[in-house]
Amino acid sequence: MVFHILGVVIILLVSASPSGRADPAPVQYSAINCRKHTAVLTDFGAVGDGKTLNTKAFETAVANLSQFAADGGAQLIVPAGKWLTGSFNLTSHFTLFLHKDAVILGSQVNMEDWPLVAPLPSFGTAADGSTGARHASLLFGANLTDVVITGNNGTIDGQGAKWWDDFKNKKLKDARPFLVEIQSTDQLQISNVTFTNSPMWNVHPVYCSNVVIQGVTILAPVEVPNTDGINPDSCTNIRIEDCYIASGDDCIAVKSGIDQYGIKVGKPTKQLAIRRVTCVSPDSAVVALGSEMSGGIQDVRIEDVTAINCQSGIRIKTAVGRGGYVKDIFARRMTMSGMEKVFWMSGAYKSHADGGFDPNALPVVHNINYRDVVAQNVTVSAILDGLEKAHFTGICISNVTLNLGPAARELQWNCTNVSGTTSRVTPKPCDELPEKAGDCPFPEDKLPIDDVVLKSCSTA
Template sequence: MKMLVALLLLLALCNANKVTVEESDGQCDYNLILEPRPHSVSILEFGAVGDGKSLNTLAFQNAIFYLKSFADKGGAQLYVPPGRWLTGSFNLTSHLTLFLEKGAIILASQDPSHWDVVEPLPSYGRGIELPGRRYRSLINGYMLHDVVITGDNGTIDGQGSIWWEWFNSHNLKYSRPHLVEFVTSENIVVSNLTFLNAPAYNIHPVYCSNVHIQNLSVYASPESPYTVGIVPDSSNNVCVEDCNIAMGHDAIALKSGWDEYGIAYGRPTTDIHIRKVHLQSSSGSTIAFGSEMSGGISNVLVQKVHLYNSLNGVEFRTTKGRGGYISEIFISDVYLQNIHMAFGASSLSGTHPDDNFDPNALPILDQITLQDIIGENITIAGNFTGIQESPLTNICLSNVSLSINSASSTFWSCSYVHGFSKLVSPEPCPELESSYSSSSTCFSLVNSYGRASAL
């Protein structure tokens, strides 16, 4: 047995890695380069039992505490072999790789006493679902640098059904936990894994920089309430690529804080690249911006994506009192299939955390370009609903062809929106029919990996 463990550790060490940042090769705005870790230990060495019944929280905590000692020695890897490893929430450390072997399943405990309760994020001021505190996520990183969560298609299973039941029956004591959350951290990689049945979000980088999320399968039941796949939140330099995500609510949602709390915190989500993903959303949107976006969202490139079997395709959400902005968004090379509403933008969407928001904090939606898009079996082409005090501006459509399955003559709905279009079928509403080529404010790329400027 000892010889087998030693052999597995040796093989895992070959896969261990640390993160360094390098100039982009054209795929993302930067590259996170993985380099070998000099040290590796197995969770077995800390008394863990992979029977799906024994609680291993202490084993994970002790292993990571031990691995902190290697932070100034090139970092280390925690190896999780095949098995079903039940655990409550635990924290990571810098210069660490958490590696899940094929057949390894980290199982989240369904006992809420095994989940820590923490203060709300400062840009939200309260839990998303309930006032006050929130449950800490299953796997956490706070003020960390150079962390990798990866494997040979191992699995992190949130066993979220009990949380969904408590949410639906209004029996939650605090807002639901996520599976993986990094706070105020940088140089993060999450790759080559399967995520299942999150209580709420699957991966939530908040106040982070240089995050690469790659080659994941993420799934929750279509009936799971408000489950979300990947949520870049008040973060910059985030790349999401080569992922398959199917969720109860949004597949990918970009956020940046809630009303007066997000405005005060003032950290935007910017320099985001989403590419080569397959996304499905049962009750929300495959790609959502907001509705919590009070710190601002800008410079986002979405390209080469497949959106299918969903309520909404791409949606921009905000409301009065939210403040902030969504601007400089470029979305291209999109294939939509079996989508109820292809595109939506609304300034009348979302609730408020409390009564202290400023009703005069008006959101701005500006410079949003949708280009080179094909849609099949679409019911509604688009609904763009601004507000008189702050209309949607510079909404630009180019080379958009949508096959509509409805007999209705109203394929587009628009109010308080201004924009431009070229080669769009069916023809958009009059507010968007100005010639695209006459616009000097449509957002367009100046190179192949996401930086952009006005034409």
């Protein structure tokens, strides 16, 4: 095969791994777009021994492959090996493909390998609330089109232990990095890759449209805070499917900016489908809506979810000062085991970006629908806590069986400043949600992202 690199024609018959083995045979994979041009990371001097820093090799590879954006795009193959690197940027019409025995390792050489970047406009501070800058994610991109991060289950390992220790011991001046952050990009795919040991959030698409995340495995120690799995943030038209997430925070956290900053930017997250996700998160939610929701969250469809030993199922988090809205939320066919709280809505979430929020900016929470839920070993069925001046309305819960565990509390439903209905729910719900015959709705129309059909591509 002929590869066009730096204007030179290179005939690549075989690429040797660091152990001397030949790279695997060409791999077929699915992607939003296939690429005309191909290169291997080792073409740019990378060494996969787990010790050599390859940031320059990644940067050079992406820079040279970017010249093919208008000529069918390019793919960079990461072969078997352990490829140590600092942060690097992706480009448009580009695929990063990790072979099954490839591991991209986040550098621990020095802090400069994770350069500082400004806080997001819709956050006003770093995502962990620190007022300083934040370290760039390991894989980063902004203002791009048609980006694919995929593989046959290769691994991206953030080697986050030092970051976790420094955060715990308050040694960090600036916020921890994520593993992947892609900003302001149309057509983004992240699939068939394992993410592990992220310093903070794992996968963060922000201000993006037409996003496909599927077949992803995310592994974080469940005792480490803020290691969220997938955080779609001010994005439109997204599907998250067939993922396994074990996390020290929310498995999926849907966001759209915080307080006055999120209100000003005004970019909602909407048209989001979450399907066939398995979550383990003893200290957080399977799916969280907020707490950063000031740009709005609307039309979220969650179905066929498995939760194991989680703090909560679907949690809505907001507060006075957030403004924005969470509305038109639909969930069905959820199976849970070992649940501390099944349904949880919080109107008094305490964190704020800073003291400049508007105390008159009240969030709207409306048209929240849960149906066809079974849970075992439940401690509390529901805590639904709206705001005195902004009740949570239009709550519907139907066909739900919650089997209590040995630590079950006497008060199973704690409802304040909420209204809605229930149907065929056990244990008996609170008086604020009276019985009404019929099932809660779930939209049967397709979202636009469901019209995106992945193509069959090859690493050859």
